[in-house]
Amino acid sequence: MQTPSVIARLLSPPVLDNDSRLSRRDLSARGISMAAARSLCWASRAASFLRVNVPCRSFSAVLKDLKYADSHEWVKVEGNSATLGVTDHAQEHLGDVVFVELPEVGAQVSKGASFGAVESVKATSDVYTPVSGKVVEVNQELLQSPGLINGSPYENGWLIKLELSDSNEVNSLMDSDQYEKFCKEEDAKH
Numbered sequence: 791m792q793t794p795s796v797i798a799r800l801l802s803p804p805v806l807d808n809d810s811r812l813s814r815r816d817l818s819a820r821g822i823s824m825a826a827a828r829s830l831c832w833a834s835r836a837a838s839f840l841r842v843n844v845p846c847r848s849f850s851a852v853l854k855d856l857k858y859a860d861s862h863e864w865v866k867v868e869g870n871s872a873t874l875g876v877t878d879h880a881q882e883h884l885g886d887v888v889f890v891e892l893p894e895v896g897a898q899v900s901k902g903a904s905f906g907a908v909e910s911v912k913a914t915s916d917v918y919t920p921v922s923g924k925v926v927e928v929n930q931e932l933l934q935s936p937g938l939i940n941g942s943p944y945e946n947g948w949l950i951k952l953e954l955s956d957s958n959e960v961n962s963l964m965d966s967d968q969y970e971k972f973c974k975e976e977d978a979k980h
Contacts, residue, residue: 851878853944857960858969859920864944867960872921875948876908876939879973884910887939892928892949899923899952901959906949908939921959923952 856864862880866873881887889909899905904916905925928950932938939947954960964972 851944852966852970852973854966856944857920857963857965858972859918859963860972861918861920863918863920865920865960865963867954867957870954870957871926872923872952872954872960873948874919874921874950874952876917876943877969878943880915881940881943881947884908884915885912886910887936890932890936890939890949892932893925895925895928897925898955899925899950901956908936917949919950919952920963921952921954922956923954925950926953927951 852858853864856866858864858877862877864875864877876884887908887910891907891909893899893905897905899919899922901920901922902918905919906917908915908917929938929948931946932949941947
């Protein structure tokens with residue numbers, strides 16, 4: 791007769807005595823010494839004690855030098871070019887991003903139109919462009935590492951760069967203070 795492995799013995803349901811502890815007889819029947827049982831109990835108590843609670847952030851990062859759309863995209867304008875991405879607030883609500891769909895370089899995008907999608911463990915969301923222009927660059931790194939949007943939405947997680955067709959469209963976007971207030975009001979509704 792073959793004896794069960796230690797793991798199988800540990801995973802099998804325990805037989806409890808009247809004061810809800812494993813009995814010596816049960817431990818012995820499983821081939822577990824009292825010393826091993828004490829070690830397991832100590833490890834269990836230590837793991838429970840060392841569990842660290844990380845408080846949930848109640849705010850999202852909002853950068854001062856960017857403009858924001860109410861669909862939670864950000865725009866950084868430098869001369870006649872603009873870099874676009876998904877805000878920290880949006881990526882927090884999306885959860886872990888697992889796939890990104892981006893347009894081709896050379897594509898024309900219009901303000902308010904969808905230019906791609908971000909898929910997370912929770913949902914797939916269209917991404918809208920807050921300004922019009924011609925796509926001059928896409929963030930190729932996102933195709934291999936879409937989680938960059940979660941880890942660095944304003945730096946490494948940018949989506950596309952545009953050559954602006956109408957730089958005045960930026961004036962209709964929210965500044966950081968307006969966007970922060972917008973997010974707080976939106977979160978209060980939910």
